[in-house]
Amino acid sequence: MADVALRKVVKRYDDVEAVRGIDLDIADHEFIVLVGPSGCGKSTTLRMIAGLEDISDGDIMIGGDVVNDVPPKDRDIAMVFQNYALYPHMTVAENMSFGLRLKHYPKAEIKARVTEAARLLDITDLIDRKPKQLSGGQRQRVAMGRAIVRNPKVFLFDEPLSNLDAKLRVQMRIEIKKVHQKVRTTTVYVTHDQVEAMTLADRVVVMNKGKIEQIGTPNELYHKPATRFVAGFIGSPAMNFLPCRLEDVGGTLQLRLTDRIAFALPAARAARYNALPRTDKLLLGIRPEHLTEAHAHLGPGIETFDTVLDVTEPMGMETLVYFGLDGTPVCGRVDPNAGAKDGAPMRLAMDLNNMHLLNEETGAVL
Amino acid sequence: MSTLAIDKAGPSRKVKYGSMSRDRTWALRWSYFFLVLFAIFFLTPPVYMLITSLKSSAEISAATNPWWVFHPTLSNYVELLTSNQFLRFFWNSAIVSIVVVIVTMLISIPAAFALARMKFWGSATLATGVFLTYLIPDSLLFIPLFKMLGVVQDVTGITLLNRWYVLLFVYPTLTVPFCTWIMIGYFASIPKELDEAALIDGASWLQTLTRIFIPVALPGLIAATIFAFTVSWAQFLYPLVFTTSVDQLVLPVGITTTLIKGDVFNWGQIMTGALLGAAPPLIIYAFLMDYYIAGLTAGATKG
Numbered sequence: 001m002a003d004v005a006l007r008k009v010v011k012r013y014d015d016v017e018a019v020r021g022i023d024l025d026i027a028d029h030e031f032i033v034l035v036g037p038s039g040c041g042k043s044t045t046l047r048m049i050a051g052l053e054d055i056s057d058g059d060i061m062i063g064g065d066v067v068n069d070v071p072p073k074d075r076d077i078a079m080v081f082q083n084y085a086l087y088p089h090m091t092v093a094e095n096m097s098f099g100l101r102l103k104h105y106p107k108a109e110i111k112a113r114v115t116e117a118a119r120l121l122d123i124t125d126l127i128d129r130k131p132k133q134l135s136g137g138q139r140q141r142v143a144m145g146r147a148i149v150r151n152p153k154v155f156l157f158d159e160p161l162s163n164l165d166a167k168l169r170v171q172m173r174i175e176i177k178k179v180h181q182k183v184r185t186t187t188v189y190v191t192h193d194q195v196e197a198m199t200l201a202d203r204v205v206v207m208n209k210g211k212i213e214q215i216g217t218p219n220e221l222y223h224k225p226a227t228r229f230v231a232g233f234i235g236s237p238a239m240n241f242l243p244c245r246l247e248d249v250g251g252t253l254q255l256r257l258t259d260r261i262a263f264a265l266p267a268a269r270a271a272r273y274n275a276l277p278r279t280d281k282l283l284l285g286i287r288p289e290h291l292t293e294a295h296a297h298l299g300p301g302i303e304t305f306d307t308v309l310d311v312t313e314p315m316g317m318e319t320l321v322y323f324g325l326d327g328t329p330v331c332g333r334v335d336p337n338a339g340a341k342d343g344a345p346m347r348l349a350m351d352l353n354n355m356h357l358l359n360e361e362t363g364a365v366l
Numbered sequence: 367m368s369t370l371a372i373d374k375a376g377p378s379r380k381v382k383y384g385s386m387s388r389d390r391t392w393a394l395r396w397s398y399f400f401l402v403l404f405a406i407f408f409l410t411p412p413v414y415m416l417i418t419s420l421k422s423s424a425e426i427s428a429a430t431n432p433w434w435v436f437h438p439t440l441s442n443y444v445e446l447l448t449s450n451q452f453l454r455f456f457w458n459s460a461i462v463s464i465v466v467v468i469v470t471m472l473i474s475i476p477a478a479f480a481l482a483r484m485k486f487w488g489s490a491t492l493a494t495g496v497f498l499t500y501l502i503p504d505s506l507l508f509i510p511l512f513k514m515l516g517v518v519q520d521v522t523g524i525t526l527l528n529r530w531y532v533l534l535f536v537y538p539t540l541t542v543p544f545c546t547w548i549m550i551g552y553f554a555s556i557p558k559e560l561d562e563a564a565l566i567d568g569a570s571w572l573q574t575l576t577r578i579f580i581p582v583a584l585p586g587l588i589a590a591t592i593f594a595f596t597v598s599w600a601q602f603l604y605p606l607v608f609t610t611s612v613d614q615l616v617l618p619v620g621i622t623t624t625l626i627k628g629d630v631f632n633w634g635q636i637m638t639g640a641l642l643g644a645a646p647p648l649i650i651y652a653f654l655m656d657y658y659i660a661g662l663t664a665g666a667t668k669g
Binding site: 072079082086087088089098102146150 | 559562564566569573582
């Protein structure tokens with residue numbers, strides 16, 4: 001077990017900078033998820049930690065030691081790959097014990113470790129099978145078993161659930177979380193799926209274009225995104241962004257969305273945004289769950305408006321409603337019994353206590 | 367073959383009257399028609415050889431139906447198999463082919479692994495170069511090779527020309543490029559994550575090659591082995607050029623030089639020798655073919 005630290009890590013391929021000076025501290029026992037769209041540099045970062053890619057600049061430290069030039073086998077790490085990368089000619093037990101056999105561990109210890117890992121992952125019955133005789137989920141368990149038996153300092157997961165179907169993915173996600181709770185090994189996990197990131201991570205690292213956008217706990221990222229990218233990336237359906245501007249009307253600060261829709265800001269928000277220049281181009285960031293059907297009794301900071309729905313999507317426990325405000329598409333979440341219908345008018349409520357205000361040009365959350 | 371025929375015949379047939387099974391039936395009929403045609407075309411010479419090998423010289427030269435044996439005899443077989451000379455050819459061929467296969471594999475496997483996996487400056491160009499080498503026909507190569515080996519012989523004082531073991535140096539010029547090339551293909555088809563996993567598991571490059579790549583690419587290695595053996599066993603031009611003394615000859619050259627005396631062709635023995643010579647590759651091929659298919663399909667079905 002060990003902590004991992006990245007200091008101004010850069011990866012260049014010829015002229016392209018895939019990773020642009022990343023700083024990251026991962027504590028011992030921590031489960032860190034690197035998340036971001038394809039090409040954001042998350043896999044490259046993971047592969048640099050693994051030693052599978054050279055570092056163009058900066059330092060990577062595992063357990064306090066700089067490992068820039070240490071080959072993968074001497075970094076004491078284990079990696080689980082997206083396509084499992086099981087050795088097809090070896091049985092499950094042989095796959096799991098390969099690393100230990102190379103290091104000439106005593107046979108009894110190898111057997112004990114494999115048995116223990118197999119028990120932990122519930123694959124004891126499969127121990128003599130070849131990978132081809134296993135389902136996708138079972139293969140992924142074996143791949144994890146191969147990592148666990150080595151008892152490494154750090155686990156690295158490279159999109160391990162991407163090849164599984166949706167149902168199995170949810171199941172394996174819980175398995176991974178359980179395994180981590182038991183073995184407590186420092187883990188770096190790469191995914192493009194923000195749900196996976198939110199559910200698994202102690203802390204999530206959101207990456208974009210080779211840089212870290214924000215590091216934080218899942219709740220921090222969700223409720224206090226630092227940039228428009230993070231605000232839009234985390235959460236499903238994604239946060240709505242509506243062009244808006246601030247107005248002073250009779251001593252109160254108002255948020256004007258369209259010619260006919262303007263809301264008075266709640267006191268706490270008004271105090272926070274009062275210093276902003278009124279000429280700035282701003283965006284209102286509001287999550288679909290804060291755009292609901294209007295109730296008879298409105299709390300403070302909840303404002304209503306009328307609109308005509310374009311499309312509704314009944315999801316069972318909720319109904320997603322889509323409509324436009326001055327040409328900007330907006331998504332809301334209403335109660336399935338609220339009577340939302342395609343093409344029908346509806347009165348909706350916006351919870352301004354949970355709003356975000358963003359600078360349209362810089363993308364910063366204000 | 368039949369799958370190909372179905373694919374081709376399937377869409378071209380009119381669906382108007384037909385069904386899937388009707389299309390399939392016709393596709394199969396065409397497949398069988400062409401397969402039988404090919405089988406006849408390719409099996410006629412060996413059958414003719416077999417028939418001739420069972421005839422006496424008198425019957426061969428008699429004006430009877432050449433496609434029938436009226437007085438079958440094993441005399442040709444007995445004569446060849448008791449002839450020290452023929453056994454010598456056989457032995458020379460066997461030792462040359464086996465050693466060439468071993469040498470080829472020892473060179474090709476590491477070469478292919480390096481070219482497929484260890485990205486180094488010029489590796490892609492080298493890989494293409496290896497293939498281009500294979501494209502140069504042996505009929506162009508034998509004269510410079512002869513010259514080169516002559517020089518080596520003069521410089522070192524080791525007799526190479528007109529010795530069977532000279533072929534051990536010559537045949538790999540044919541087998542190594544091709545075997546390397548097809549194994550580059552096999553190695554390249556192994557997912558990159560597999561050697562990365564091995565690397566992280568603590569394997570060196572050599573261990574990755576011996577414990578992961580060779581077992582996983584075994585069907586490819588067997589295909590390459592079969593190729594190297596067949597090429598060495600059947601090679602005619604190089605032994606004809608490089609060896610002349612009777613005790614140094616390999617089977618193909620031995621049969622043609624000793625059983626054709628001037629314009630007298632000992633057809634019975636030539637055919638027998640050719641048939642006996644074809645046996646080892648056939649046996650090896652049949653045995654390895656099973657292994658080859660087993661390697662390809664092992665665990666392909668879900669348990």
